[in-house]
Amino acid sequence: MTAVDSVADALDRIRGPPTTVTTYGPERDESLHAFLGRFDVTLGHETLPIPVSAAYLTVRRGGEYRGSVAASAFADVADPPRDTPWDPAVRASGYTEFGPLLAGARFTSLDRPHLLATSREIEDRAFRVGEGTLYAGFQSLSAYRAQLPIYERLVAETDLRVHVYGAPDWTPPAVDGVSLHTGDTEEEGPGAEGPEADELGAFWFVAFGGGGDDAMACALVAEQVGDDDYRGAWTYDSALVRAFTAYLDATYGQEERGESPAAGERGGSGEHNV
Amino acid sequence: MSTWCTFRTTPMTQTDILSDLFRVLSHPHRRVVLYYLREHETASLDALAACVTGWDESGPGAATSTNPVDYERVRIQLHHTHLPMLADAGFVTYDVADEEVTLGDLLPPVEDVVSTAAGIDTGEEELDLDALVASSEN
Numbered sequence: 001m002t003a004v005d006s007v008a009d010a011l012d013r014i015r016g017p018p019t020t021v022t023t024y025g026p027e028r029d030e031s032l033h034a035f036l037g038r039f040d041v042t043l044g045h046e047t048l049p050i051p052v053s054a055a056y057l058t059v060r061r062g063g064e065y066r067g068s069v070a071a072s073a074f075a076d077v078a079d080p081p082r083d084t085p086w087d088p089a090v091r092a093s094g095y096t097e098f099g100p101l102l103a104g105a106r107f108t109s110l111d112r113p114h115l116l117a118t119s120r121e122i123e124d125r126a127f128r129v130g131e132g133t134l135y136a137g138f139q140s141l142s143a144y145r146a147q148l149p150i151y152e153r154l155v156a157e158t159d160l161r162v163h164v165y166g167a168p169d170w171t172p173p174a175v176d177g178v179s180l181h182t183g184d185t186e187e188e189g190p191g192a193e194g195p196e197a198d199e200l201g202a203f204w205f206v207a208f209g210g211g212g213d214d215a216m217a218c219a220l221v222a223e224q225v226g227d228d229d230y231r232g233a234w235t236y237d238s239a240l241v242r243a244f245t246a247y248l249d250a251t252y253g254q255e256e257r258g259e260s261p262a263a264g265e266r267g268g269s270g271e272h273n274v
Numbered sequence: 275m276s277t278w279c280t281f282r283t284t285p286m287t288q289t290d291i292l293s294d295l296f297r298v299l300s301h302p303h304r305r306v307v308l309y310y311l312r313e314h315e316t317a318s319l320d321a322l323a324a325c326v327t328g329w330d331e332s333g334p335g336a337a338t339s340t341n342p343v344d345y346e347r348v349r350i351q352l353h354h355t356h357l358p359m360l361a362d363a364g365f366v367t368y369d370v371a372d373e374e375v376t377l378g379d380l381l382p383p384v385e386d387v388v389s390t391a392a393g394i395d396t397g398e399e400e401l402d403l404d405a406l407v408a409s410s411e412n
Contacts, residue, residue, distance in 0.1 A: 024325060024333060046325065047313045048333075050396040056332035058324045065324055065345035070332035 001239045004247040007137070007203045011221040013240055014233040016104020017062025024048045025055030025071070032057075035077045035114075040106040059101040069097045080117035084150055085124035096121050103218075103236050111228045115220070118234060119206045122218050123154065130158040132211025135248050138166040139201050139224065141182065145170055151178055160211075165252060167201050181252040200252075204230060207245050214238035219245075292410055295384065298363045299391060302335060303348065304356045308365060309392050311377035319357070319373035323349035334396045383410050 004010045019041040023029065028045045029052075036043050048055075055071040073094020080095035081087065090096070095117050119136075126134040134154065138144040144151070144164055154160055155177030164172075168182040183200040203223050210217035219241045222232030235241065286294075299305055306326050310317060317325075327348045330339040357375060361368040365384070367376045380388065386409040393399030 022321075022324065022328075024328060046310070046321075048325075049309060049313070049392055050334050051398055054334040054396055056328045056336075058328035060320075060324060063320075065327060068328035068332040070336060 001243045004240075004243040006247070007199045007205060007221060007244075008223070010205075010219070010240070010244040010247065011203070011223065011232055013243075014104060014106075014219075014221065014235045014237075016235075018042065019066075019102070019105045020044070020060045021057055021101075022046055022060075023055065023057040025050060026052060029055065029071075029074055031078045032074045038107050038109045039102055040108065041102070061104070067101050069094065069101065073097050080114060082113060082116040082120050085120045085127050085154075090117075090120050091124065093117070099234070100236065103234055106231070106233045107222075108231050109225075110222065110230050110232070112230075115204055115222055115230055118220050119204075122206045122208050122220060122234075123150070125216050125218060126160055126208040126211070127154060127158060129208075129211040129213060129216050131160060132209050133161045133163065133245065135163045135205065135207040135245055136165065137200060137203055137205040138164060139204055140169045141166040141172055141180070142170040144172055148172060148175075151175065163248065163252075163254075165200050165205075165248070179254075181248075183252065204232075205244075207241055207248070209241055209245050210238060217241040292407075294363065295387060295410060298359060298365065299387065301356060302330075302395065303352065304360055305388070305391050305395055306335070307352070307356065307360060307375070308377075308380075308388050309395070311366060311375065312388070316374060316376045319349065319353060319375065322357075322375060323352055326352065337397075386410065 004013065019039070021036050021039075021041045021043050023032065023036075023043075023045045025045075025048060027047070033043065033045070053071055055074070056068055058068045059066040076094035077098065081089045081093045083090060099118065099121050123134065123136075126132065136144075136147075136151070138147070141164070144166055151162055151164070152175055155162055155175060160177070162178045163181060164178055165181045165183070168184065172180060181200075183198075203221060205219065205221045207219035207221075208217065215238075217238035218234065218236050220232065220234040221244070222230035225231050299308075303326050306329050307322055310322060310325050323345060327343050327345045329335045330343040330348075353370075353373075357366065357368045360366045364378050365380060366378050369375075390399070390405070390409065394401050
């Protein structure tokens with residue numbers, strides 16, 4: 001994997017094989033199809049003489065069967081729970097079943113509630129592993145404000161290290177274990193110039209390297225294209241996640257701005273600096 | 275094997291016919307194939323394998339299937355066992371080279387039994403054994 005050279009580049013590299021989603025049931029579930037239609041997938045419905053409650057869908061990628069989702073999970077798609085990462089409702093949500101199945105498929109239009117639900121899943125993975133580094137790009141630090149209690153608990157109850165990124169439109173309180181990166185070129189490490197500061201404002205991202213467990217690595221990268229409208233993708237490809245977090249470390253530093261002698265060094269996975 | 279098809283060489287009694295019918299329909303995957311084809315007429319092997327696997331994992335069969343469902347295993351069994359058996363009975367034609375399956379002409383009593391089975395397999399109806407046997411004897 002060659003080095004990732006921007007957040008946009010990381011997103012560009014999330015490309016899975018063509019995905020086919022087929023729903024089965026007495027009739028199309030329109031809200032489910034509306035959600036799935038936001039992804040770059042071949043979407044179809046096949047009528048079966050079964051009750052609505054027994055409807056299901058299957059996902060195939062590049063000719064391989066990836067899995068299925070039961071009707072009981074469909075309702076969570078329209079309004080996914082997004083309270084806290086460790087909330088049982090979030091963990092039990094049918095929305096989380098779509099994560100692995102739609103990984104690598106681009107979405108052309110998702111709103112904040114859905115991105116938040118997807119972010120929750122990544123944060124929950126980090127919380128469950130309990131070590132390693134979590135990277136969270138909020139676009140602006142004011143968006144981090146509402147998430148502060150969650151991130152305080154993440155670092156308080158685990159050995160996780162957290163890097164938060166965003167334009168400095170709010171000054172968060174210092175939290176031990178949480179490093180803030182504003183893309184401020186005056187004080188950031190070498191390499192943080194011009195476009196890098198802009199990309200922090202343009203992209204919503206959450207990445208977790210797995211804390212030593214590649215199977216737990218995941219990243220969401222989304223570019224804002226409208227008021228409440230994002231395009232992007234998520235991935236469970238650990239090599240790609242590593243390349244992305246190495247880029248973030250190299251560009252914005254591994255420590256609080258201006259404090260890190262290692263800032264600017266490329267190649268660190270971010271998992272070794274805890 | 276003895277069959278329910280028009281090419282049988284020995285005379286069959288009503289009981290033989292009924293036994294064959296039930297034999298062919300005894301596996302849930304063969305029944306699901308028929309439910310699917312009655313809606314769609316034709317299907318690729320891959321489409322049927324995905325439909326059947328999902329049916330057992332997350333659909334009407336999820337409540338009763340105990341083992342983890344493996345797509346490749348489902349696909350291989352369809353190809354080697356279930357589709358040939360359905361084809362022998364004349365319920366489907368299976369183009370092995372193209373892996374394409376087409377619904378055959380089901381006789382009215384077979385349609386009745388399949389419809390009844392569909393209602394039970396999908397949880398929409400309770401099993402009424404008397405009605406089932408009576409309908410297949412008509």
